[in-house]
Amino acid sequence: MWPAAAAGLLLLAGCAQTQIQPMSKDTFKVATNAAPACGAAGARNVAFKSAAVEVIRKGGDKFVIQGDHSDSGLQGNIFAGFQQNYSQGMVVKMVPEGSPEARNALSARETLGAGWQEIVAKGAPTTCS
Template sequence: MRRIFFGLCIALVGCAKASTIPLTKDTLQITSSAAPVCGMTGAQNVALHQAAVETIRHGYDNFLIVGSQYQNNVGVVGYTPVVANTTGSVTAMGYGNSATAFGNSTTTYSGGQPIIAGTHNQSFVVKMFKDGDPAGNDAISAKSTLGPKWQEAVAQDSHTCL
């Protein structure tokens, strides 16, 4: 079911988004928001991907996450309507002035599933470094984070929570 919902989410409105705010010339705030199906990990993956992309776009090679916050706004906001469907049958036999009837009915109910809405939100403060900068010895490579198709990831502006 998660895969079906995830596919619908991407096809209809997108499951995740990210934004970037420059704090200094080498420090950014990355904020991501992901659909309930993505979970906390999905929001984190989107923010990490965006941090790597923005590091390269800003002319840097590596980054450190120096601050992080997470918020879960996901919850049940209602329920689908409950529908009752009743079917029945009656058999009657009569003789003279009297009659006897026998019957039964069955009621089935559907609906009542929870409606889940909200977002998982992740925020990173990212410090960026160029290759060779000794202050960034422990920094993460942006290109390695994005993988072998890093150039395509930098060129695109799309987000998924995979």
């Protein structure tokens, strides 16, 4: 039974939360905070996928990352212990189809893969896998 409990804790530890902040009609900020099990790469992946989801929800497909910031910090106390948490911020600009920028822009649908409709329906990812 212990391995099942440990697996459950790892799943909980893999949680991530993302917030979207509008900055203009075509630009928004993605702010993701991720648990220790995610690591920096996991936080970055969640933020990137969340950006793609938001682009599609806003009616687009093409986007560019205009800014990127990652950070980590400790959370906890002496009695319970400390945990490293990770954050990732991105400034995302949506690019209109057919514009000169679109040739070099990323595709939100390609970023999310074949099951992009299901991913968009679920919303921003909450796990780092």
